[in-house]
Amino acid sequence: MDKQMASAAEALADVVDGQSFAVGGFGLSGVPEVLIGALYESGARDLSVVSNNCGVDGRGLGVLLAAGRIARVTGSYIGDNKEFARQYLAGELEVELIPQGTLAERLRAGGCGIPAFYTPAGVGTLVEKGGLPWRYGPDGSIAVASPPKEVRVFDGVEYVMERAIATDYALVRAARGDRHGNLVLRRAARNFNPLAAMAGRITVAEVEELVEPGELDPDEVHVPGVFVQRVVELTPQQAADKAIEKRTVRER
Known part of the structure; x- marks a missing residue:
């Protein structure tokens, strides 16, 4: 083609x-x-x-x-x-x-075609817990924050799910x-x-x-x-x- x-x-x-x-x-x-x-x-x-x-x-x-x-x-x-x-x-x-x-x-x-995966990167931080500022308000406040992410344990190690x-x-x-x-x-x-x-x-x-x-x-x-x-x-x-x-x- x-x-x-x-x-x-x-x-x-x-x-x-x-x-x-x-x-x-x-x-x-x-x-x-x-x-x-x-x-x-x-x-x-x-x-x-x-x-x-x-x-x-x-x-x-x-x-x-x-x-x-x-x-x-x-x-x-x-x-x-x-x-x-x-x-x-x-x-x-x-x-x-x-x-x-x-x-x-x-x-x-x-x-x-993989919808999501698990990675150790970001576990225990705001990447996992949410709260990272995605958008600020005009007054400097956080208008939109990142949501928390699912965490699972594999072989005793925590991993965060990423889409x-x-x-x-x-x-x-x-x-x-x-x-x-x-x-x-x-x-x-x-x-x-x-x-x-x-x-x-x-x-x-x-x-x-x-x-x-x-x-x-x-x-x-x-x-x-x-x-x-x-x-x-x-x-x-x-x-x-x-x-x-x-x-x-x-x-x-």
Whole structure:
């Protein structure tokens, strides 16, 4: 099946307000910025986003955040995104912060059809007991708090139950891909992209290099085409536009 779309805008033409998105990337590595830009241009609002972090000011998901298009974020890291922190503390944004490994497994479970699982991460903390601020009120009080979670004991050890995550869409980026949706990711850009791809009911991949079916070595494929519904080929300029989150200089 040929899954190639003519453009990122065409790939996201059916998006409407209020839908949910799993988005790959870690910091600014492996972020599907072209698809995020198309989502911004679509004008969709009140979006729920699941991603390790929410980009940085002016890049990645930070573009949607600054425009007030995101209503809820599920992630594990606020990072250096000042607008993210401001909206959260001002009560303009609902944020569910969860342990990073738990986030990864919740996305994977969603892609595998596993409704929930047990993990020791968070046992004995507010992750288990509830009370983490999801949304603040205008006066700084906690308007919405996380609920308590079920705990069970296996072999004498306590585990907290976590629900799987499945989203309406997933946006991911790959170094190489074919028109059947098979994807190969490069080094650190692999990060959350395979997990996000699994969790989306409609997964859209932007690829830096598009090849014909059969050209990818099956042993090198990180995301099988069964998880990908739409593929967008990037231009050389789009593929080369990769920001560095923190530039450091050291003496040789």
